[in-house]
Amino acid sequence: MLKYVVKRVLTAIVTAYLVATLTFFIMNMVPGGPFLSEKAVTPQAQAAMEAKYGLDKPLGKQYITYMTGLAKGDLGLSLKKRGRTVSEIISTKFPVSARLGGLAMVFAVFVGVPLGAVAAFKRGKAIDNALVVLSTAGIAIPSFLSSTLLMYVFSTKLKLLPSLGLNNPQSYIMPVVALALYPTFYIARLMRSSMLDVMGQDYMRTARSKGVSTFKSIFKHALRNAILPVVTYLGPLLASLMTGSFIIEKIFNIPGLGSEFVGAITSRDYPMIMGTTIFLAVFVIFMNVVVDVAYAVVDPRIKLK
Numbered sequence: 001m002l003k004y005v006v007k008r009v010l011t012a013i014v015t016a017y018l019v020a021t022l023t024f025f026i027m028n029m030v031p032g033g034p035f036l037s038e039k040a041v042t043p044q045a046q047a048a049m050e051a052k053y054g055l056d057k058p059l060g061k062q063y064i065t066y067m068t069g070l071a072k073g074d075l076g077l078s079l080k081k082r083g084r085t086v087s088e089i090i091s092t093k094f095p096v097s098a099r100l101g102g103l104a105m106v107f108a109v110f111v112g113v114p115l116g117a118v119a120a121f122k123r124g125k126a127i128d129n130a131l132v133v134l135s136t137a138g139i140a141i142p143s144f145l146s147s148t149l150l151m152y153v154f155s156t157k158l159k160l161l162p163s164l165g166l167n168n169p170q171s172y173i174m175p176v177v178a179l180a181l182y183p184t185f186y187i188a189r190l191m192r193s194s195m196l197d198v199m200g201q202d203y204m205r206t207a208r209s210k211g212v213s214t215f216k217s218i219f220k221h222a223l224r225n226a227i228l229p230v231v232t233y234l235g236p237l238l239a240s241l242m243t244g245s246f247i248i249e250k251i252f253n254i255p256g257l258g259s260e261f262v263g264a265i266t267s268r269d270y271p272m273i274m275g276t277t278i279f280l281a282v283f284v285i286f287m288n289v290v291v292d293v294a295y296a297v298v299d300p301r302i303k304l305k
Helices: 002-029 043-052 059-071 086-121 126-140 143-157 169-199 202-209 214-226 228-242 246-251 257-266 270-298
Strands: none
Touching: 002 059, 002 270, 086 126, 086 169, 086 214, 086 228, 086 246, 086 257, 086 270, 126 169, 143 169, 143 246, 169 214, 169 228, 169 246, 214 228, 228 270, 246 257, 257 270
């Protein structure tokens, strides 16, 4: 196990380096610049600002300077939020998105897995057909539409829930549900397909022929094997949810990392774009390693090499 983890960590470092390199050069290929949108900026002022942040240097030298700082843990200064470092902004914004994404993840797993298992067990019956229709609609509906509908019904019409911010526990309900809607139904469909496959295996028929109760055969034998595809999906899903959704955060006015990232792209805040991209890449890589290790816990037959 230790050898495998060390190998994955080294691979993760190389992957993060490649992501940082590609992001740096692709970002600088995009037309425009971080100071072109400044109001009434003179060419002299623009040249001074570019010199201050080292943007007047050749691209190769900028790359070496940035990667040297990155190796020391320095993500640089934000070009738009003057006086604030990228690390400081991420450390401020990420916990907001992480709380929202973590709650959405818990909701998706604890609702999606049982729904998929029940649908598989009741295959071809009304509850299964209803779930298939409901999950298809849930996956197809875009998040901005589901967010707007939730806000219209529960905030505007019924006046039960606050519509903006995360000021109290009730204010989390709508953004969490909106963020969790797609992964919940995706997990349900994934779980249903996996359960149907497992329930048709020989060892399940053998267990039933030996008189093993339905509850025990489902939850002790079938569920443990059927959940592996869901575990595979949870790694990148958690990374995606916890690093923020721009649409959800924008609609519900949540000051998270997702809206910060999109804002950095539109304003050409190069260090912020680099920092958030690298942060997301490292988070995804880390979660993939966690998922691979979790395989061995869920199913001891899987050997890590």
